[in-house]
Amino acid sequence: MSKGLPKRSEDYSQWYNELVKKADLAENSPVRGCMVIKPYGFAVWEKMQAILDKMFKETGHSNAYFPIFIPKSYLSKEADHVEGFAKECAVVTHYRLKQADDKSGLVVDPEAKLEEELIVRPTSETVIWNTYKQWIQSYRDLPLKINQWANVVRWEMRTRLFLRTTEFLWQEGHTAHATEAEAKEETLLMLQVYTDFVQNFMALPVIQGVKTESERFAGAVDTYCMETLMQDGKALQAGTSHFLGQNFAKAFDVKFATRDGGLEYVWGTSWGVSTRLMGALIMAHSDDKGLVLPPRLAPKQVVIIPIFKNEDELEAIDAVARGIIGQLKELNITADFDDRDTQKPGWKFAEYELKGVPVRIAIGPRDLDNGTVELARRDTSEKISLSQQEVAPKVKYILSEMQDSIYKKALKFRDEHITTVNTFDEFKQVLKNKGGFIKAHWDGTAETEMRIKEETKATIRCIPLNQGAKAGSCIYSGKPSVQQVYFAKAY
RNA sequence: CGGGGCGUGGCGCAGUCCGGUUAGCGCACCUGCUUUGGGAGCAGGGGGCCGCAGGUUCGAAUCCUGCCGCCCCGACCA
Known part of the structure; x- marks a missing residue:
């Protein structure tokens, strides 16, 4: 018997926390919300990286590196983007420490205040689009398809090893295209690359879909995602791919000369998966004896x-x-x-x-x-x-x-935990007794989505792709619905 | 930031209510012998500013005050 590993059936989240530590994957750091990824855990992440990196290169992407610090003013250039990230940014205000007057230790040197404060990147759209402005002049410069492996910081209030940490590792792809169609194609291509990776390597089935407006990436026109299901019946978003439209091109004034002499804004995408995948991997397959790795x-x-x-x-x-x-x-x-x-x-x-x-x-x-x-x-x-x-x-x-x-x-x-319901009562019953994904009609309004979330904690994980429209009526409001969407409680 | 809980060898805990031997237990660690087909047994051993700072007292892990940190639950999020 595994010493001291709680049973999944008794306390799933305790089981997860202990497993991560006992299997030598990661541990907490002195800084709240950050983690030390231990050699064994990092070895798994490195395998993921190697496979994904190869897939990115096979689909025509090149790696580059952009800096961790971003001028504060950049973040404010895209309205939705600011809205989405401002409240979780770490900010660098000074560049020097000095010995305290009473020699009691180090203090921030007030003389060394930065002219413009820097934020630690929560994601890199802004620096990258600012750079793309310099790199893109003509249709001949397109498409531009860059990926970077990096760390990012989002100041979360509640953190859990791998699933949500203040600093995490990820890759972020950022591409620019001449046409809307091409950018959309790229968005879906990368969603498919992720899907192939998660299913074929992580051995986890996914549901591909589009996010509703409230779950969409700040600054995106559309956010595509793949949703996975954990053994406790909660959903976990394993990766996202965003069609950015011309939002960042406009915010950073990235235009290109077209073949016929015009001047147009470029179309963008961005996509990422993070060390959160480690959490998915652990929770999806492991048992009471410990980790089960594909x-x-x-x-x-x-x-x-x-x-x-x-x-x-x-x-x-x-x-x-x-x-x-x-x-x-x-x-x-x-x-x-x-x-x-x-x-x-x-x-x-x-x-x-x-x-x-x-x-x-x-x-x-x-x-x-x-x-x-x-x-x-x-x-x-x-x-x-x-x-x-x-x-x-x-x-x-x-x-x-x-x-x-x-x-x-x-x-x-996963399939046994997708339940189709037709009434809100049924919805609540399934959510309470069974968990998993619940497929139900939704009237398409943010209002209904929010109310369901408030009453049940369940959110719309995605509007599924590859599923034909099937009219019905919303389980909450009774209003007409064009298709069923997936609800679940989520990580 | 609200509500709850907890800070005692590396880890997990008891002791705290009701102050008073040398602060104890399990795991881990070290030494030796016997062992080895599912987390070995016995014997011996090392390791503690009891979260920090004040206070009360002859005497504080224990009582009082302040501070710090961590965990869980909520609001936020990949």
Whole structure:
């Protein structure tokens, strides 16, 4: 049994908090709301980064880096954008400290006040569009497709490791296009790239949709999103892709000369996913024993644990283990041999389960006699004994099967937690007793959306894409509705 | 910022109401022996400005005042 990990059924959020710490993913920092991402957690994030980065480049994007500090005045150039971010910005007002007069420590030097205060970026649209103005003159400069990996700061009141931290890591793509159609296409393309990543690598099914006005990114014309479902029935927005229209082009005066001699504002997009994905990954698949990582994102896919009484046994096991690791390496499978004699096998079993290593291979004296190993898979806890010769191909098969099976399990759970309702009473019942996504007709007004939120805490997660219009009447107001939308309580 | 809870070895806690031995327990850590197919056992050992600052008292982890920090619940948010 995992020591001290609360059960999901008893206290889901406690379970999550403990798991993040016990699995060595992250911990709190001295600064409230910030986190230290530990090596193991960062290794998972690095895998995500590497895969996404490749996908971005394959779709024609280049990486660049823009500064963390933004002149305060930039933020105020786009009206909705200011509105959206002003209340959660960290501000740099001074550039120097000095020894306190009474030598009691350091104080801010009042002499060193900045002429113009700087904000720590909550997102980079403003600096980037200010730069794009310099970079874009002609249709020949378009499209401009840039991505950056960065940290951003949003001064949140309540934070949770990975899910909502004051500082977080992310990537933000910012593109500029000559036509509206092309920008819209880019927005949807990146939504699809994210969707492919989340489904194929994180093994999490998503619902693609458009945000309602109240949930839309400040400054965007349309915000597209992918919504995922966690095991406690709450939804989590895994990524967003925004069609910015000409909002930022106008705010920062970014125009280009068209082929026929005209002068027009460019069309923009921006899109991002963050370390929040780590939270989704953890909450979606893990169990009461600890983390369950999809093989494609596990920093180490296989761990081999020797069971030995003496040096001779260990040596013999070592030879077998090294052989297996070599074979796995040829199949591009990462494996570790944990031959520490400071921990017992049972301790190691529990530890690697806590950390979500997909496949565990145990080799002991019995196996040496029989030419076998014991293989255990993390997601099902299933154990099998197999001959040493067939280990490598079998592991390859199991890893791929596991990736698939974890996805299917999440998909089944998700599908079982989409409930269509026709009345507000039903809506409240489902929300209270079952959770998950609730599909219902909505009259399209912010007023109704807000009232439902106030009464139930549930919000419209998205207006689904790829679902034909189906007229009906709003569950709250009874007014006509053109289609059903997804509601849920959300992270 | 409102409501609630909590600050005691690295971690988790007891002790605080009702002041008085040397501040205790579990885990972790160190040493030794025995162990090793699911978080080993025994023996020995190290580690504490009891959140901070004042006050009351012969005497404070314990009572009083002020401050600081953290967690949970709400308002805000990816």
